[in-house]
Amino acid sequence: MVKQIDIIKPSKIFPNQDLVCLRTMVHDDPGSIDTYLKVGGYEQLKQILKKKTKPEAILAELKTSGLRGRGGAGFPTAIKWSFMSRDYDGMKYLVCNSDEGEPGTFKDRDIIRYNPHALIEGMTIAAYAMGISVGYNYIHGEIWEGYVRFEEALEEARAAGFLGDKILGTDFSFQLHAHHGWGAYICGEETALLESLEGKKGQPRFKPPFPASFGLYGKPTTINNTETFAAVPFIFKVGGESYAKLGKPNNGGTKIFSISGDVERPGNYEIPLGTPFSTLLELAGGMRGGKKIKAVIPGGSSAPVIPGAMMMETTMDYDSIAKAGSMLGSGAVIVMDETRCMVKSLLRLSYFYHEESCGQCTPCREGTGWLWRIVNRIEHGEGRPEDLDLLNDVAANIQGRTICALGDAAAMPVRGMLKHYMDEFAYHVEHKRCLVPAYV
Numbered sequence: 362m363v364k365q366i367d368i369i370k371p372s373k374i375f376p377n378q379d380l381v382c383l384r385t386m387v388h389d390d391p392g393s394i395d396t397y398l399k400v401g402g403y404e405q406l407k408q409i410l411k412k413k414t415k416p417e418a419i420l421a422e423l424k425t426s427g428l429r430g431r432g433g434a435g436f437p438t439a440i441k442w443s444f445m446s447r448d449y450d451g452m453k454y455l456v457c458n459s460d461e462g463e464p465g466t467f468k469d470r471d472i473i474r475y476n477p478h479a480l481i482e483g484m485t486i487a488a489y490a491m492g493i494s495v496g497y498n499y500i501h502g503e504i505w506e507g508y509v510r511f512e513e514a515l516e517e518a519r520a521a522g523f524l525g526d527k528i529l530g531t532d533f534s535f536q537l538h539a540h541h542g543w544g545a546y547i548c549g550e551e552t553a554l555l556e557s558l559e560g561k562k563g564q565p566r567f568k569p570p571f572p573a574s575f576g577l578y579g580k581p582t583t584i585n586n587t588e589t590f591a592a593v594p595f596i597f598k599v600g601g602e603s604y605a606k607l608g609k610p611n612n613g614g615t616k617i618f619s620i621s622g623d624v625e626r627p628g629n630y631e632i633p634l635g636t637p638f639s640t641l642l643e644l645a646g647g648m649r650g651g652k653k654i655k656a657v658i659p660g661g662s663s664a665p666v667i668p669g670a671m672m673m674e675t676t677m678d679y680d681s682i683a684k685a686g687s688m689l690g691s692g693a694v695i696v697m698d699e700t701r702c703m704v705k706s707l708l709r710l711s712y713f714y715h716e717e718s719c720g721q722c723t724p725c726r727e728g729t730g731w732l733w734r735i736v737n738r739i740e741h742g743e744g745r746p747e748d749l750d751l752l753n754d755v756a757a758n759i760q761g762r763t764i765c766a767l768g769d770a771a772a773m774p775v776r777g778m779l780k781h782y783m784d785e786f787a788y789h790v791e792h793k794r795c796l797v798p799a800y801v
Contacts, residue, residue, distance in 0.1 A: 379607065381615045382591040383631050385476045392510055394517040397478035403523050405597040406482050409489060410531045416447065419490040423593070425601030427613025432458055432549075432586030433661070433690045435679045444573035445491040445583050454577040455488050455496035456584045460554055462501055462546040464662035464713060465693030468617040468629050469587035473500065473507040476591060477514035481537060483593035485524065488535045491583060496537045498587075499554050502544035511539045546717035550765045551584045553719070564719045565765035588617060609635035612678035616689075622696035623649045634678040641677055641694065652698040656781070660690020662710050663770030665777025666703075687777070702795045703782040707774060708736045714771035725768040728759035732775055739786060742793035749786055753779055 384400055385391040397403070409419070424439035445453065457480065461469040472480060484496050500508045515537060518524040526534045540558055542548050548557045552566035555577050576582020592614060596604045605613035612634040618641055621627040625646025632641060638657070648654055654669030659677075665687045667675070675685050682689045697706065715729040732755055735748050756772035763769070779786060788796040 379615045379633055380631055381595045382472055382479060382588055382617060383476060383629070384595075385479075386471075391475040392477055392514065394478055394514070394521060397476070401598060402478050402594070403482055403521075405594045406485055406489075406523065407529060409486060409597070410529055410533060416490045416492070419486070419597075422597060422601040426596045426604040427601075427608065427611060428589065428592060428596060428604070429612070429679065430586055431588035431592070431616065431692070433463070433663075433688075435689060438585065438589055441573075441585065442487065442491055442583060444571075445493070445581055446573075447492055449581055452495070452578075452580050453491065453493045454580055454582040455484060455491070455493045456551075456554070456558070456577060456582055457484060457496070457498040457587055457590055458549065458551060458554055458584055459498055459500045459507075459587045460542050460549040461504070461587075461691075462544070462549050462717075463691050463693055464710075465619060465621055465658065465695045466661050466691040467619045467621075468692060470501070470504045470507045471617075471629050472587050472591050473504075473511050477511050478518065479591040479594055480511075480587055481514060481518050481524065483590035484537060485528070485535050486593050486597070487583070487585070487590060489533055493583070494534055494536065496535065497540050497558060497577075498537065499540045499542055499548070499558055502542040505541075508539060508541050515539060545719075546713075547719045547765075547767060550767065553765065554584070555582065564721045565767075567764060607633045609633075609676075609678060611680060616677070616692050618677065618692045618694050620645045620694040620696065622694075623652065623654075623698035623701070624696050625649050632677070635681075636677050638672050638675050638677055638694075642673075642696070645696075648696070648698055650698075652700065654696065655699045655701055656697045656703070658687075658693075658695040658697075658774075659685075660688040661693035662695070662713065663766075663773060664688045664690045665773045666781060667777075668781050669697075686780075700797060702797050703778050703785045704736065704740050704789050704795065707778045708733070708740045710774050711736050711771065714767065718767060718771070722763040722765075722768060724759045724762040725771065728755050728768065729771045731755045732759075732771060736775075739789050742789075744786075744790040744793075746790055748790065749779065749783070752786075 385396050388396045420439050428438045429435040459469050545563050547553045548563040550565050553563045557563035572582040608614050616634050617631045630644050656666050657672040667687050679689045711733040715733040718725045718729045720726040756775040759768045760772040785796045
């Protein structure tokens with residue numbers, strides 16, 4: 362079992378949380394290398410290099426942990442790492458996706474700001490396991506502070522001998538660089554990120570070929586999310602089995618949830634996967650002003666909405682959220698109370714996806730515009746009865762017909778809103794006004 366000293370559960374600063382990726386935040390200078398060393402940082406890298414641990418053993422431990430990608434897809438990390446060929450003797454790359462542009466998501470920037478060395482150590486262990494010598498951290502263009510802090514952390518790690526040539530006197534070398542993105546949502550898609558990293562327009566690539574065989578500069582590349590890499594050192598500290606037991610079967614470990622909206626204390630909360638949503642809501646101080654919960658978007662703006670009553674019976678893990686008809690996604694939990702109009706909420710979401718579409722695919726380029734215009738006229742009292750069927754039809758013609766998942770991300774909120782809140786949309790069309798009282 363994981364000891365109390367391994368999982369930090371501070372009673373005052375972060376009550377009832379299991380701090381793994383954010384474990385340094387209980388200290389005065391959380392982002393410094395001194396603080397990270399104080400909580401046992403870089404010890405796992407030292408042990409792996411000292412013992413010359415076989416890559417197969419690293420992958421086996423990672424598989425045991427049940428770690429799944431924390432960026433949205435939830436793909437098993439060990440399987441993704443196994444796709445990288447060990448026999449390929451040319452250049453291979455490791456990329457961290459810190460392009461955190463999903464509305465409602467703000468966890469990765471806290472890792473970069475408060476625990477960057479966990480990310481560095483995790484990426485270095487990953488590079489060792491896959492025989493990679495060069496890596497990049499692609500950081501969202503709108504979090505300049507995080508980029509600067511990560512650059513400082515890289516310099517600290519190099520000075521201490523944890524990065525660069527012949528790390529800790531061994532034959533293993535790994536060069537890690539920060540790359541500042543430009544704030545485009547589409548660059549969060551892994552192949553668009555690679556295009557941007559190469560200095561080109563950030564547009565998704567056709568797949569196959571997949572990055573594991575044809576990635577950055579046409580070379581084999583593995584891409585993972587910030588939180589995924591940051592969890593790796595802790596997994597090897599406590600062991601894969603102990604990490605898995607923190608969560609539930611097929612949903613191992615902890616997860617940072619970015620909760621926002623109509624709650625008393627919005628912010629990041631790190632809790633075991635499988636924790637009831639009601640517990641997470643309680644951590645966030647409950648509903649703001651004591652109002653009744655109406656709806657929850659559990660995985661960022663691209664995830665379908667779930668009615669509040671249903672969400673209160675759901676646990677926070679990949680399988681339970683999928684069973685409820687949505688996705689855990691990035692862990693961005695957007696809570697809406699009884700005063701929120703679903704039509705107005707969807708209008709904001711559809712406008713975002715219309716603006717952020719890269720325009721490469723016709724269904725997405727044209728369809729997102731149609732979605733926004735239809736919802737816009739419904740919201741402003743110009744809707745027609747046939748618009749409700751038209752919305753579903755347009756969404757259906759976008760979903761599954763685009764190069765990347767942005768089309769799905771635009772379509773799923775529309776279909777989710779219509780599924781659960783059709784009465785509000787119909788009321789708007791019939792009465793030319795909102796069903797719920799006006800709000801700011």
